[in-house]
Amino acid sequence: MDILFDVLRTAIAPSTAAFALAAIGLNFHFGLTGLLNMGQAGFMLLGMYGFAISIQQGWPIWVAILVGLAAAAIFAVLLGWPTLKLRGDYLAIVTIAAAEMVRFLGRSQSLAGLTGASSGIRGSDYKAPFEELSPFPDAIVNIGPFSMHGSRSSSWWLTTVTWAIVLLCAGLFWRLANSPWGRVLKGIREDEDAVRSLGKNVYSYKMQALIIGGVIGALGGITWALGNSVQPDSMGRPTTFWLWTLLLLGGAATVFGPVLGSILFWSSLTLVKSLASAFIPSDVLAPTELEPFSLVLVGVTLMLLVVFRPQGVLGNKKELAF
Amino acid sequence: MADTAFVSVPHEPGAAKPDPILIADGVTRRFGGLTAVKVDHFEVQRNTITALIGPNGAGKSTFFNLLTGFDQAQEGEGQFNGKPLRGMPPAKVARAGMVRTFQLTKALSRMTVIENMRLGAQEQPGENLLRAFAPPLWKAREREITEQAHDLLHRFKLYEKRDDYAGSLSGGQRKLLEMARALMCKPTMVMLDEPMAGVNPALTESLLDHIVELKEDGMTVLFVEHDMHMVRRISDWVVVMAEGKIIAEGPAGTVMANPAVQDAYLGAHHDTDLSDLSLEDDE
Ligand SMILES: Nc1ncnc2c1ncn2[C@@H]1O[C@H](COP(=O)(O)OP(=O)(O)O)[C@@H](O)[C@H]1O
Ligand SMILES: [Mg+2]
Numbered sequence: 044m045d046i047l048f049d050v051l052r053t054a055i056a057p058s059t060a061a062f063a064l065a066a067i068g069l070n071f072h073f074g075l076t077g078l079l080n081m082g083q084a085g086f087m088l089l090g091m092y093g094f095a096i097s098i099q100q101g102w103p104i105w106v107a108i109l110v111g112l113a114a115a116a117i118f119a120v121l122l123g124w125p126t127l128k129l130r131g132d133y134l135a136i137v138t139i140a141a142a143e144m145v146r147f148l149g150r151s152q153s154l155a156g157l158t159g160a161s162s163g164i165r166g167s168d169y170k171a172p173f174e175e176l177s178p179f180p181d182a183i184v185n186i187g188p189f190s191m192h193g194s195r196s197s198s199w200w201l202t203t204v205t206w207a208i209v210l211l212c213a214g215l216f217w218r219l220a221n222s223p224w225g226r227v228l229k230g231i232r233e234d235e236d237a238v239r240s241l242g243k244n245v246y247s248y249k250m251q252a253l254i255i256g257g258v259i260g261a262l263g264g265i266t267w268a269l270g271n272s273v274q275p276d277s278m279g280r281p282t283t284f285w286l287w288t289l290l291l292l293g294g295a296a297t298v299f300g301p302v303l304g305s306i307l308f309w310s311s312l313t314l315v316k317s318l319a320s321a322f323i324p325s326d327v328l329a330p331t332e333l334e335p336f337s338l339v340l341v342g343v344t345l346m347l348l349v350v351f352r353p354q355g356v357l358g359n360k361k362e363l364a365f
Numbered sequence: 366m367a368d369t370a371f372v373s374v375p376h377e378p379g380a381a382k383p384d385p386i387l388i389a390d391g392v393t394r395r396f397g398g399l400t401a402v403k404v405d406h407f408e409v410q411r412n413t414i415t416a417l418i419g420p421n422g423a424g425k426s427t428f429f430n431l432l433t434g435f436d437q438a439q440e441g442e443g444q445f446n447g448k449p450l451r452g453m454p455p456a457k458v459a460r461a462g463m464v465r466t467f468q469l470t471k472a473l474s475r476m477t478v479i480e481n482m483r484l485g486a487q488e489q490p491g492e493n494l495l496r497a498f499a500p501p502l503w504k505a506r507e508r509e510i511t512e513q514a515h516d517l518l519h520r521f522k523l524y525e526k527r528d529d530y531a532g533s534l535s536g537g538q539r540k541l542l543e544m545a546r547a548l549m550c551k552p553t554m555v556m557l558d559e560p561m562a563g564v565n566p567a568l569t570e571s572l573l574d575h576i577v578e579l580k581e582d583g584m585t586v587l588f589v590e591h592d593m594h595m596v597r598r599i600s601d602w603v604v605v606m607a608e609g610k611i612i613a614e615g616p617a618g619t620v621m622a623n624p625a626v627q628d629a630y631l632g633a634h635h636d637t638d639l640s641d642l643s644l645e646d647d648e
Contacts, residue, residue, distance in 0.1 A: 118443045203570035223483070223491030223503055226476075230484045236435065237543075240467070241485050242459035242550060243492070251494055362475045 053313040060205035065263030071256035074296035077232030081137035084282035085142025090261025098169040115261030149275035164273040197270040277315030288326030368601035376615030379406035386411040392441030419606035462553035472539040474532030482514035485549025537564035557588040
C-alpha cells in the first residue's frame with residue numbers, strides 16, 4: 044500500500060509536471076516540426092538561472108519569470124540562426140554542445156557570484172516571493188492519503204500552479220497544432236522542400252517553433268527549480284535523454300502524450316525503486332545502486348515499448364512512429 | 366497540337382518567343398568539374414505547354430531547380446513575369462506564381478490528403494502565429510480553401526481518399542496529389558518534373574487531360590518527360606537538352622526528326638526503342 048502511495052505521490056509531484064512542461068516544449072520541436080533539439084536541458088537550465096538570479100537581484104517575480112523565458116528565447120535564436128538553414132543533424136549537434144556549455148558556464152568559478160558555481164543556488168535564496176503568493180496554509184496539509192506542505196518548496200501550492208501551467212501549455216499545443224500555422228510545421232516535418240515549393244518561409248516557421256518549444260522548456264525549468272534547487276548538474280545530458288524518452292513513451296505529436304509520458308516515466312521509476320528496495324536484500328543490491336538499477340530497468344522496459352508500440356501510448360501509428 | 370503563338374518562332378535553340386513568361390539567360394551551374402547546366406538563352410511562351418526533354422543526366426532537373434530558386438546558378442539571369450529571379454528564394458518564386466513539382470514525389474506522407482491540399486493554399490491568415498490563436502480570423506478562409514481543395518480532388522479522382530494519409534496512396538496517386546496541391550497555389554505557371562513517371566497507364570490518360578486543362582485555364586506549363594508519345598500528344602513546343610545545353614527547339618515532329626536530337630538520345634541510351642523517335646509525325 045505504501046508503495047502505491049509513493050507511486051501516486053510521484054505521479055502528481057511538481058517535478059513530474061515540470062518534466063511534462065519541458066516535454067511539451069520538445070513536442071513543439073520534434074512532434075510538430077521534426078526539429079532534433081538534443082539540448083532541451085539547456086533551455087530548462089537557462090530558465091532556472093534567469094529566474095533565480097533575477098529574484099536574488101531583488102526584482103519582482105513576474106520580471107524574474109520573463110527574464111528566464113527571454114533567456115531561453117535568445118538561446119533559441121542564437122542556436123537556430125546558423126543551423127536552421129542546414130540539414131537537421133546540425134541543429135542536433137549544436138544543441139547538444141550548447142546545452143553542455145550552459146551547464147559548464149553555470150559551474151564555472153568566474154560567475155560564482157551569480158550562479159554559485161558547481162554548488163548552485165540554494166532554494167531558500169529565491170523561492171520566497173513565489174511561496175508568499177500561496178493561498179494555502181503555511182503548514183503541512185493532508186489531503187486524502189497525500190501529505191505535503193501547503194506553501195513551501197514541493198507544496199500543494201506549487202503542485203496546483205505547475206499542473207495548471209501544464210494544462211495551459213497542453214491547450215496551447217492543441218490550439219496551435221490544429222491551426223493552419225501548425226499545418227505548415229507538420230508539412231516541414233514531412234518535407235521542407237515541398238513546403239518551400241508551396242510558398243512558405245520555412246526558416247521563419249522553424250525559428251518560431253524552436254523559440255516556443257524552448258520557452259516552454261524554460262518554464263519547465265523554473266517550475267522544477269521552485270520545487271528543488273538550481274543545480275547545473277541536475278540538468279545535464281541525462282535530463283534531455285529522459286525528456287525524449289518520456290515524449291516518445293507518451294506519444295509525440297499528441298496533446299497529452301508528453302504529460303502521460305512524464306507521469307508514466309517517473310511513476311514507474313518510483314515503483315521499480317520501491318519494489319527493489321522492498322524485495323531485493325541489501326547485500327545483493329546496495330542502496331546506492333538502487334537508482335542506477337531502476338533506471339536501467341525502466342530503460343529496458345521503454346525500449347521494449349518502443350519496439351512493440353513505436354507510436355507511444357497515445358500516438359497515432361500512421362502519423363508518428365519510430 | 367501546334368499553338369498559333371509559335372508560327373513565327375524559328376526552330377532553333379534559344380529562339381525568342383512573342384510573349385515570354387519565363388526567360389533564362391546565360392545560366393551556368395557547375396558541380397565541381399561537371400557543368401550540369403549551360404543554357405545560353407531560353408524562353409517559354411505564355412499560356413502554352415512546353416516540354417523539356419533530353420536523356421538522363423542532361424541537366425533538366427538541375428535547370429528546374431535553378432529556375433525555381435532551389436539551387437543557385439554560378440552565372441546567369443532569369444526573369445519570370447517581368448521579375449528578376451536572381452537570388453529569389455524558392456518560397457518567393459512560388460508566391461510570384463511559378464509553382465513546381467519534384468521528380469521524386471514529395472507527398473507529405475504523415476498528413477492526410479486534404480491537409481496536403483490545404484497546405485498549398487495562399488493567403489491563409491491562420492498561418493501567422495498570432496492569428497492562429499483566433500479561429501474567427503481564419504475559419505472563413507479555411508472553408509474557402511477546403512471547397513477549392515474538394516473541387517480539385519474531384520477533378521484528380523482523389524476525393525474519396527481525402528481523409529487517408531498521403532503515405533497510403535499509390536505512387537501514381539501521389540503524383541496526382543502533388544500536382545493538385547501545386548494548383549492550390551493558383552499559379553500562373555506550373556513546372557512539372559516527370560509528372561508521368563511511375564504513373565500507371567490508366568492514370569496517365571487523365572493526367573495528360575489535366576495538363577491540357579491547365580492551359581485552357583490560362584496557365585503556362587513547362588514539363589519534363591521521357592515518353593515521346595506523351596510529349597507529342599500534349600506539347601505545343603519542345604525543348605531538347607543534352608549535356609547541360611539546349612540543342613534543339615521546335616514542334617514535336619520537327620525536333621524528333623533532328624539528327625542532333627537522335628544522336629543525343631542514341632548516344633545516351635542505346636536501348637531506346639527507335640519507334641519512340643519515329644521520324645514521321647503521326648498527328
Ligand atoms: N547536387 C549535385 N551534386 C553533384 N552533381 C549533381 C547534383 N545534381 C545533379 N548533378 C549532376 O548533374 C547532371 C544533371 O543532372 P539532372 O539535372 O538530375 O539531370 P536530368 O534531370 O536531366 O536527368 C548529372 O550528371 C548529375 O549527376
Ligand atoms: Mg531529372
